[in-house]
Amino acid sequence: MAYDKQQATHEFTLWSESYDRCILQWLLFGPSHRALIRRIRAVAGDRPVRILDVGCGTGVFAARIRAELPAARVCGIDLVSGMLAKGAERWRRHAGHVLPVQADSERLPFAAGTFDFVTCANSFHHYPRQDRAVAEMHRVLRPGGRLMLIDGYRDAPWGWFIYDVCVAGVEGAVHHASARRMRALFDQAGLRGVRQRVHRGPAPFLLTEAEAIESVSAIHPPHFRVASPAPGREAVS
Ligand SMILES: C[S@@+](CC[C@H](N)C(=O)[O-])C[C@H]1O[C@@H](n2cnc3c(N)ncnc32)[C@H](O)[C@@H]1O
Numbered sequence: 001m002a003y004d005k006q007q008a009t010h011e012f013t014l015w016s017e018s019y020d021r022c023i024l025q026w027l028l029f030g031p032s033h034r035a036l037i038r039r040i041r042a043v044a045g046d047r048p049v050r051i052l053d054v055g056c057g058t059g060v061f062a063a064r065i066r067a068e069l070p071a072a073r074v075c076g077i078d079l080v081s082g083m084l085a086k087g088a089e090r091w092r093r094h095a096g097h098v099l100p101v102q103a104d105s106e107r108l109p110f111a112a113g114t115f116d117f118v119t120c121a122n123s124f125h126h127y128p129r130q131d132r133a134v135a136e137m138h139r140v141l142r143p144g145g146r147l148m149l150i151d152g153y154r155d156a157p158w159g160w161f162i163y164d165v166c167v168a169g170v171e172g173a174v175h176h177a178s179a180r181r182m183r184a185l186f187d188q189a190g191l192r193g194v195r196q197r198v199h200r201g202p203a204p205f206l207l208t209e210a211e212a213i214e215s216v217s218a219i220h221p222p223h224f225r226v227a228s229p230a231p232g233r234e235a236v237s
Pocket of ligand 1: 005009054055056058060061070077078080103105106120122126127
């Protein structure tokens with residue numbers, strides 16, 4: 001049976017309690033966040049940039065961006081309000097620079113061209129319609145902006161065992177896309193200059209990155225009414 005958003009909500013509402021303390025923070029999430037920050041810095045230096053982090057969870061990555069790239073503004077979206085709520089203290093600490101919004105990766109509540117970077121770390125395998133999510137991420141990037149997406153690398157035997165056997169055994173029918181499939185999704189969404197890098201380690205992961213083209217809204221018109229986020233309303237207390 002295909003993994004769906006109700007399952008994701010159930011899983012992460014339960015997991016939110018212990019999420020920030022789990023061993024994956026050390027094995028996978030921390031290293032993947034550092035890889036993304038290195039890439040953002042390599043592209044943008046210390047310039048002020050607007051970053052959308054899709055599937056932001058409890059905001060650990062957003063807080064790391066603030067520590068490493070103080071001029072950045074980060075908006076984090078997550079499907080599961082329990083995950084956002086668990087990060088309340090973190091969101092409060094960085095208020096004014098970081099904004100949590102409850103939303104679905106397949107329907108991003110932002111106008112086209114809003115962000116310089118869209119990041120997505122360790123979340124993509126939960127999306128039932130990965131093609132829609134990539135199209136949405138592309139739509140909200142400004143022309144020349146970058147999508148940087150990290151997820152478990154399942155093409156090598158060790159990665160296959162971790163993600164397709166162990167993780168899928170615990171989470172159900174999640175889908176870690178192969179490098180080839182990820183590239184095809186990026187190409188299909190009209191992103192250009194796709195590059196991929198495998199990070200080997202105890203939990204290998206794949207970083208796929210590409211640039212947004214000039215007139216993306218012609219390719220991916222929003223399939224919902226765009227509402228500007230009202231900061232007071234989404235802030236999680
Ligand atoms: C393993 S956590 C990763 C959190 C964070 N990106 C990190 O690296 O620490 C996956 C996150 O994806 C979120 N998620 C799952 N399905 C989603 C969807 N359709 N749209 C947005 N977020 C989703 C979950 O609620 C969860 O917070």
